Amino acid sequence: MPQPAAPTPRALPRASVLDTLRVAGTVAVPLLARGLIVRRPGAVRLAEAVDGDRRGVRLFQRLRRTYGGGPLRLRVPGRRIVVLLAPEHVHRVLAQSPEPFSPATKEKRSALGHFQPHGVLISTGADRADRRRFNEDVLDSGHAVHRTADAMVGEIRREVAELVDVAARDGVLDWDAYARTWWRMVRQLVLGASARDDEALTEDLHVLRATANWAFLHPRRRARRARFLDGVRRQIARAEPGSLAASMPFAHVSDRTDPEQQVPQWLFAFDAAAWASYRALALLASHPDALSRAREEIAGRDLSVPKDLPFLRAVVLESLRLWPTTPALLRETTAPTRWEGGRVPEDTLVLTYAPFFHRDDENLPEADRFAPELWTGPRTEADWPLVPFSAGPAECAGRNLVLHVTSTVLALLVDASGEDGPRLVGRHPLDPDAALPGTLDPFSLRFALGPARG
Numbered sequence: 001m002p003q004p005a006a007p008t009p010r011a012l013p014r015a016s017v018l019d020t021l022r023v024a025g026t027v028a029v030p031l032l033a034r035g036l037i038v039r040r041p042g043a044v045r046l047a048e049a050v051d052g053d054r055r056g057v058r059l060f061q062r063l064r065r066t067y068g069g070g071p072l073r074l075r076v077p078g079r080r081i082v083v084l085l086a087p088e089h090v091h092r093v094l095a096q097s098p099e100p101f102s103p104a105t106k107e108k109r110s111a112l113g114h115f116q117p118h119g120v121l122i123s124t125g126a127d128r129a130d131r132r133r134f135n136e137d138v139l140d141s142g143h144a145v146h147r148t149a150d151a152m153v154g155e156i157r158r159e160v161a162e163l164v165d166v167a168a169r170d171g172v173l174d175w176d177a178y179a180r181t182w183w184r185m186v187r188q189l190v191l192g193a194s195a196r197d198d199e200a201l202t203e204d205l206h207v208l209r210a211t212a213n214w215a216f217l218h219p220r221r222r223a224r225r226a227r228f229l230d231g232v233r234r235q236i237a238r239a240e241p242g243s244l245a246a247s248m249p250f251a252h253v254s255d256r257t258d259p260e261q262q263v264p265q266w267l268f269a270f271d272a273a274a275w276a277s278y279r280a281l282a283l284l285a286s287h288p289d290a291l292s293r294a295r296e297e298i299a300g301r302d303l304s305v306p307k308d309l310p311f312l313r314a315v316v317l318e319s320l321r322l323w324p325t326t327p328a329l330l331r332e333t334t335a336p337t338r339w340e341g342g343r344v345p346e347d348t349l350v351l352t353y354a355p356f357f358h359r360d361d362e363n364l365p366e367a368d369r370f371a372p373e374l375w376t377g378p379r380t381e382a383d384w385p386l387v388p389f390s391a392g393p394a395e396c397a398g399r400n401l402v403l404h405v406t407s408t409v410l411a412l413l414v415d416a417s418g419e420d421g422p423r424l425v426g427r428h429p430l431d432p433d434a435a436l437p438g439t440l441d442p443f444s445l446r447f448a449l450g451p452a453r454g
């Protein structure tokens with residue numbers, strides 16, 4: 001009996017050349033200009049001035065109207081690229097990572113290969129599984145409060161107290177002071193107390209990340225990388241209490257793991273947490289109801305005792321929904337996949353543009369306002385995709401840790417600000433009665449802590 005011929009797979013909808021150029025000009029080029037691995041403040045300022053991310057959202061809404069739910073193939077010479085336009089497709093791709101949707105795309109391998117070629121994010125197969133397990137062990141991924149949070153909170157409190165003194169002396173809290181404190185704190189949390197003032201180490205990482213922004217266009221800085229990794233290795237050997245290094249001896253390790261190569265990701269990912277928490281402070285400062293709820297959450301609490309702070313966590317998550325620090329979630333197909341719209345071949349880059357889903361005012365009523373209630377209940381695959389930490393098996397392994405650290409910092413700043421603060425001074429970009437801006441430059445925000453004068 002002759003077999004019926006298999007149905008010819010349909011081709012995916014293809015964007016016109018003009019629409020492909022629009023995606024490049026409105027989304028891809030501005031993201032590259034802002035810097036994927038380390039941000040360039042001038043480009044961030046410019047993006048806010050032109051409300052860059054809102055333009056991206058509008059463009060993607062138009063693509064959905066024109067081409068339907070996608071995935072939509074772009075016409076890019078030399079690389080197969082599809083963009084996701086439907087919520088169920090985002091859930092599918094993230095749930096089915098790392099196979100057949102691998103986080104280790106060529107683009108990420110070429111950028112992160114500059115300083116962490118064995119990092120979990122760009123590892124595959126058995127290496128990925130092994131390194132993921134190590135990361136989850138050290139970062140205590142499954143727990144809202146890290147197992148060594150007692151010591152960590154001690155370090156956080158000392159640094160925030162010093163920052164509050166600096167703000168009192170200068171009359172203002174600005175980004176430079178915040179970032180300086182942040183990195184002192186992060187070096188201690190990741191590497192140990194003796195790394196607190198080792199600015200050279202984070203400067204080395206900064207240079208390596210700046211090189212990584214240029215991916216394959218920049219030669220490797222081998223000497224710098226060797227010096228940086230030497231410093232990391234020394235700190236790991238010390239395993240000082242209150243640091244992630246101290247959790248390493250208890251983690252699963254094999255000859256595939258390469259523990260020191262997992263550390264750069266922890267350090268550099270804390271950068272995003274600085275922007276997110278600083279923007280979250282601006283949300284609190286401009287939304288009196290939320291500030292009252294934050295005060296209620298910490299009222300009567302001994303802040304030296306680590307605690308989950310669900311409302312302040314939700315505030316940080318909102319900061320990340322409104323202004324995602326990883327706007328482009330990239331995956332690469334490791335096998336052909338089938339969709340209602342057609343077939344996606346192997347070796348295709350799949351782009352989830354997070355701002356489109358987070359700020360899609362045609363589907364999400366809360367799109368452009370501050371809505372911490374979006375995060376106070378459990379989220380499921382049936383929900384609209386809000387994915388600042390990605391989702392599924394390759395979700396950010398540091399999600400719980402970073403939410404605990406950032407919510408603790410916010411709690412301490414709110415507590416130190418008393419009845420009147422924190423308040424935004426100078427620039428007031430966040431009006432609770434108007435749509436929040438699509439892009440928010442954190443570097444120029446300034447705050448007053450403590451009692452209002454006069």
Ligand code: HEM
Nearest residue numbers: 120121266269270272273326388389390394396397398402
């Ligand atoms: C606000 C801060 C942070 C945000 C928004 C964030 C977000 C993300 C996102 C979106 C990914 C997936 C990236 C991709 O698929 O290309 C990721 C991966 C990861 N993050 Fe974070 N991250 C943050 C902070 C941290 C911190 C502080 C750590 C560690 C201390 C960390 C550890 C990791 C690791 C190990 C991965 C790789 C997971 C894997 O590939 O299996 N992150 N993060």
